[in-house]
Amino acid sequence: MKSTTLLLICTMVIALSASTNAQLLEKTIKKVGKKVEKEAEKRTDQKVNKGIDKAFDKAEEGVDSTVKGDGTNNQKQPAQQGKPKQGASATGEQPQAVLTWAKYDFVPGSQIIFEDNLQDEQNGEFPSKWDLVFGIVENANLNGDNVIMFRKCNINAYDGIVPLMKNSNEDYLPDEFTIEFDAYYEKYNNSYRIFLLDAKNQKNLDKSNNLSSRHFLRFDQNAADGKNIAKGFYPGFSNADTKSIPGWRHIAISFNKRALKAYIDDARVINIPNVDFNPVGFTVGFHNPSGNINGYIKNVRIAKGAVPLYSKILTDGKFVTTGIKFDVNQATIKPESMGTINYVVKMMNDHPELNFCVEGHTDSDGADAANKTLSEKRAAAVRNELINQGISANRLTSKGWGESKPVTSNDTPEGKAQNRRVEFVKVK
Template identity: 45%
Template sequence: MNKQRTTILTKNALPLIVVAFLLFGTSNSLSAQTWIEKMGNRVKEKAVEKVEERIENKSEEAIDKGLDKTEDAVKKSAKKGKKGASTQKGGETSNEEMEASSPKATQQRADVSYTKYDFVPGNEVIFEDDLKGEQKGEFPSKWDLVEGNAEVAQVNGENTLAIVGFTYITPLFRDKSFKLPDEFTLEFDLLIDGAEGETAVEFINNSDEVIANSQFWKDNTRFLFNWNNNTNERTSEDTYDNSQGWHHYALSFNKRAMKVYMDAKRVANIPNITEKPVKIKLFARGPEDNSVFHIKNIRIAKGAVPLYNKLLTDGKIVTYGITFDVNKATIKPQSMGTINEIFSILQKYPDLRFSVEGHTDNTGNTTQNQTLSESRAKAVCEKLKEMGISASRLSAKGHGMSKPIDNNDTPEGRAKNRRVEFVKQ
């Protein structure tokens, strides 16, 4: 580059040199030659100085840009930083991925099809927290605090469990020695609000060590599942719908296999977890101490007995996986796992007929609950008819709160009483 710049400057000065040579004449050729050499040297020196100055300016500019990029990267990396080995893998998203996957403030919740949804919750509720009767601003009574802060908050007038800042909480059981059964399911609803934040569900062994965990972020679509943390740690990665609004998390564990669903999508399918989890912890963190992650409708259920086996032994199928909007007969989308299973049974056994019977807990008055249970039973029948089951094989009946199978004094008892039964005819 120096030679090129020097050549250009020399060419530009050449006419002046020629004129000077003619003025001096041949008699002064030696002096002219000396003058020309000096001029050439000065031109070269000036060119070199100019090039060096430009190179220095460009270098400083490049260094400044490099430092700016490094500073930005450090800031964003710090926001995605994790605490401990169990939460380190999720923060390795590039800046471009983060920007592309972050939801817009005006983005609406996408419609999701549950046509092939196959999650069926356990048939015995062992932990239920609907947060009813809890006071806003107080620590939720059915949870234990491991670290941080949590409180009851309200979203659109409905109680939620708000996990604040950097926090770990775990379900509180009456029996302090309680351990998760060999087969269980976990469900809860979570609010995606477009803010930055990380959430994890951690599974703990007898030594209080994390043996597996699922991780996801509110501000991007990554979903990670890490397992066998104490032996040969492995990781599965997928994406989920993080559009703003309420979403449903569902997990099933069957002796060693674990499946995780976000809304209708199965985001993890782990065939072999070497250690059995005995406890669950929920973790959330945001960029600020007052960052909040909202969840509600938390349920842990025991067992994974196939529905048809229950029909053979009991003459009916009692389901807890068909749920409805509050005080309405509108079937929630996540109910389709159970409904799909009932549909498959009816398809496989064409002579089978069901009386679909709705039941409620004792919340509200008798007349309203009777009407509500009838409407819900009819809604389930209509859904099965839409799927292709003949109306002649289905009938609807409501019992309201008249046939409880547990007491209504606890959230778990009320959850068992809110059910849909398929009674063989």
């Protein structure tokens, strides 16, 4: 009897245990199933989100590249624009860069009158080396570079800025001078207007006292013109072409007694042999027809022209140039330096008896040893570029002096710029 009872109890316990396990198993399966379902949904959402993020990233990259220029090397290169590729008008393809600088003949003046590379400027403040004519102008940062931003300017009035000069109410532009700056274009029809007169301090020198009659140069992204000056176009453009890419342009003006030339990047767009006015000062302003785009400029330089470089060799046995420029703390030659380099190449081809030691010099910023090394690398870079242009290597040597041979004080931006120079010393 006891055995039967025990057996019955064991059977009931096993049955109950099996039933309980079955219920637990069923609950566990349901619970695991829900977790699996949730995890599947979670992973699916993650994949979808990643796909969305990538799509937005690409869209943002497209916006960034539009704002910055070409989106890749806009920090060091000119705006990627110019002559359209074949078939561009039919396909709607944007014009692409054709910047060779091979025929660039702009040679800047050797004595710097005014220099502003915007070093140490405070964002949001008014540019410290300038005076305001009218409008809203302040320091800003664009793609990592300090720039002067024109927030609101009406170019048809007394708008823009003028450099702070000691003799600003007098004619401070010599008979030979050059003006250079970099200008950012977000749209093709934005324009920067240069008045060769100080609109704030030289009104006594303007007999007409009428801004519209003053002589000026206007630079669009792909063209330049001015008062009584016919419009000249960047190669590949023949009208107000909307096929343009936002980015930087290097603007340059050369004046020699009566002759005036103007350049956009690597191309000369204006060449007037005999102008009918006397440049006395400098005003720069920005005009945007739509009214909702800012203008930006940087690296402004005004320099006094010098006698032809070959004449300096005959009299001094060398010539000095500040027209060969480099990236900050680097030995990379800037494209706009090619005007001076092309001049030297032509000179050496025309005079095969000339041999040079290319000597590099820096300002006093930084450590002595680092400056000497930098000057050596820069001098070697210039020598190598001349060799690349066809000059025999045995006609050229190079040497760096660092900051050890200043030609003027390093107390001002103009002095520092004058000391950052390359000298071509004649050797036998």
